[in-house]
Amino acid sequence: MQLSCMSVVRLRPHHLLCIRGFKGRGYSERFVKNFQEVLRRLEQNPTIEIVEGGDDICSACPHFRDEKCLKSENSEYKVRELDCRVISRLKLSTGVKMSYREVSNLVQKIPKSELPEICGKCEWIKYCTE
Ligand code: SF4
Secondary structure: OOOOOOOOEEEOHHHHHHHHHOOOOOOOHHHHHHHHHHHHHHOOOOEEEEOOOOOOOHHHOOOEEOOEEOOOOOHHHHHHHHHHHHHHHHOOOOOOEEEHHHHHHHHHOOOHHHHHHHHOOOOOHHHHHO
16 A cells, blocks of 8 residues: 555635635734645645634634634634535535545636625635636
8 A cells, every 4th residue: 555645634615715816915924824835735736624614724823713713703603604605616515535636626617706705705805806
């Protein structure tokens, strides 16, 4: 059996869209550095696991505390709703493991024009739709 040195990248559903639109901006220097490290890992086409709740991007976010998104009032609830919209749009489910290339191909099929409907009032949407 061939052993892989690549570790599984854990991603919550809406971060699949954030990855596509990432322009080097984020909530803190540590957050951006970690995001870039996740992108570097994804370039190797690792296995990704679609997770419910916090993931490998949330883990370095200043808003992530007690395993929750505490960015604003109700943000944990809102971000989970956003995750639900994305996962249902991709016709996937949490717990699924697949290659990053496979999931990325699905994400690329979502037109930018659909993002306002999916992402709602996300503060970063201007970067994803430009
Ligand atoms: S704002 Fe919330 S969902 Fe986004 S990375 Fe931070 S903790 Fe995760």
